Amino acid sequence: MKAPDKTVELLRRWNTGDSSARDILIEQFYDELRILARRALARERQDHTLQATALVHELYVRLFGQSDIEIKDRGHFFALAATVMRRILVDHARARLAERRGGGAAKTTLKDFSAASHPDTDIIAIDQAMHRLEDVDARKARVVELKFFVGLTESEIAEALGVGRATVERDWSFAKSWLQLQLESAPDPHAKQQ
């Protein structure tokens, strides 16, 4: 079985509720994304902009290349890649925060890229709020992952999730205000209940 076939097969198994397939994919995506990120950074000597979306797209090309995969599977791929990317970012923000609180000097090898646009505390708070969002509206959580943690366009998200573009725009518009509200009233765990 060739690598793309294997990945497609795993995507399908996951789709039919096989969570072990999801674990294997997460592991695989995690590794692949790291390699892609390093390669991208090694390439870009001056310009440090390295976009998560480019990485995920590259990951897609790397895994599937020119091979024909069903749109449904393609959607699964992006959804899962976005989940992995979110996890990567949040895990890292936590680790860095813990390191700082532990009083240790920041490791020189850890470049705090996200600090520029989004502080670690923000990322962790957004992640927590998204857990609640998943409970009430899982699709919006997927949209946020694809939009905010990966940076796909609305059309790409629509394709990935198999919904219309207008739906994505509405989900995004609402979800970000909702998240913003959660962040402003973070200490109140019942904020979502109006």
Added chain:
Amino acid sequence: MSDPRWLRVEELFHQAMSLPPANRRPFLEQQCAGEPRILDAVLKLLGVSSQADSRFEKPIDPPAFLLDPSSPSPSVSSLQGSLLGPWRLLKPLAAGGMGAVWIAERADGQFTMAAAVKLLRRGFDSDDARRRFAAERQILASLQHPYIARLLDGGISPDGLPYLVMELIDGRPLDAHCAAMRLDVNARLALFRKVCEAVRFAHSQLIVHRDLKPHNILVTARGEPKLLDFGIAKLLDHELQADQTSPASLMLTPRYASPEQALGLPISTQSDVYSLGVILYELLTGQSPYSSTQRTAAEWFSAINNEDAPPPSRKAADPALARFLSGDIDAIVQKALEKAASNRYRSVEQLDADIAAYLAGKPVSASPQTPLYRAVKFARRHALPVSATAAALVLLLSAFAITLYQYRAASNERALAQRRFTQARELARLSLFDLYDIVQQIPGSTNAQRLLVSKSLDHYKRLAAQAQGDAELLAEVASGYCRLGDLQGNPYVPNIGDPPAAIETYRQGLALLTSIPDGLGPPQLELARARLHGSLGDVVSLAGATQDALKYLRHAETILLAARESAPRDTAIQAELCSRRESIADRLAGVGTGVTIDEAQAIRTYESARAGWLDMLTWPNLSPEMQARAARADAIALMKLGNVDMARERYTPAVARYRDARTAVSKLDRANRESLSSIRTQIMILKGEGYALLWSGKPIDALPILAEGVALSRRLLAGDPQNEQHQSGLTTLLTAHGEALKAANRPAEAAAAWIEAQSLSLALLARNPNNAVAKTRLDDIRAKLAGQ
């Protein structure tokens, strides 16, 4: 999504958003009559929408930390308890760029054994890759050394992921160990040497580490290093290269990578030398050799290729430490960190040897090898119990003072032997290479030179006994023998006129080098060897053995051509090569013997010597001494080409050559023009030009030329009456002048010149009966006097 209130809030939110801001509240109040909580929720959401827009405008920036190999993989914990072959994974130990590491135990009950299992993240999908993995694993398993963590087992997991089982090491990373134990610089160097030993051993098995860093070097409680992950980077490289787009360097730790690794160029054992250099730098200074702003792999790689590491002493925070590091340690670390592998230590062994030399207080190869440096090392090594200022003064006074001091300070026999050896080396160097150059320029110093030679020879004989196995010292001793032989009897330099002693000295020098086959020593050793052969050629040709001389000279030429390959633009080698070609041409043209062997080849060889000198004159940063030497050598070659024309009775072109030669000499600055060797050159040119004019029927034109030659010759001999060469030179010029005088119808003056020449020749032959030149000349003069 089942919450109807949620759907209602969202619907109202979108409707309100589509209205102009001013109309939103009235619209909502109307829609939410009797639903105050819904109204409140929608209004709050609308109220934060602009903040939300700005907060979420841009996606989170890229996860650059992906570069950090220590950030853990999220799902490793799912592997807990699983089996890989006979190994059960117990708990994760660490996660590295190559994969997660687990503590494991043997689960087949054969024996209890804990190990570290490294799961490589990359799959080895093809059969080919699996075979390669198995083959490499075999090689790594054979790498057994007390300082290297052993590879115990390995295989491919059912999921297709390769794994390696390694000796479990209980230790701290090298840098953490040094910090925790508060090791001083010498202790750190001693520990580092053990690391070198392990790497050197692996290199001898043709295994390059490729990813040396403090975290791959654990130090056990007993203070012994254990190197991890030998050769594993290479296993992964194959896979990455198979994937075409990834530079092989992606997996390694950029901070310790060599320039060639950063550029994706082929890797050699010298790449490990570089990584060791970075590790040593950090161990000594606590800082990276590069400016601390680098964070990303790209920035590291750029710095590795473009930034020159400042000497460690400049990075040391503590001034006392800075003083300690400056000098040898700076030189050693910087040589390990040379960007071009060709300038770096050739091997870990050389790096280690320099550290060992430093620790023992001996001269370090990375430091400039001046006599003063060696004298300083010499004094430091023996820790003169005097104040620093006094010690410095003693050093600057002379090496002789130190020697005397040493004899008094020597406390036991072994120390005495060691010190005598060092002292002999220092003294021999100083006397020969510094004093000789000065003394030989002083007219009338023949006796002083003779004394210097016999004293130096004593020193060198003592040194030679201990130089075997030390190529650098051998080269030094051999070139010392050569200089001594030249001084004893090489006709091409001022000498004390003892050719048999010279030949004996050259042969002794060559005998020292027989342990190293021709062409296989370092350039300086080969240069010394070539000089010995060349000088031997010069001296035996003086005794009339032209064919033997050619053999020696051609051998010297071959050695020098090989040495030039390994050290291009080395002025000493180039100069020696040109000189030797000139000697070969001399033999072919019959210089001194009057027997031409191959005129055409002689001319070609002179021209190739000239071309070599003229080429060297175009080299940048050529020293003034070498410039003068090359210009003078060119003049000499021109003169000799004139001599070849003369032998074929081509007088007009000969006169032109000599005039060119005189022009070349006149271009030298005054000091160089007036030097001993330049005066000798001028005399020979004048002689040639005089004869050319004389034999082309222009004795009147020849007279002033030859008279000037005689005058210059007298001036030389008057300054140094015992000098054989000056005697020989004056004989020649007097003979020539006599002929011109006779041709100009001044026979009495001619006879006076010849009689003086005859007595000088007799004196020369009395000292060396085999002097073919003097013999020929005496016969010639006698014939002339007889014909009067």
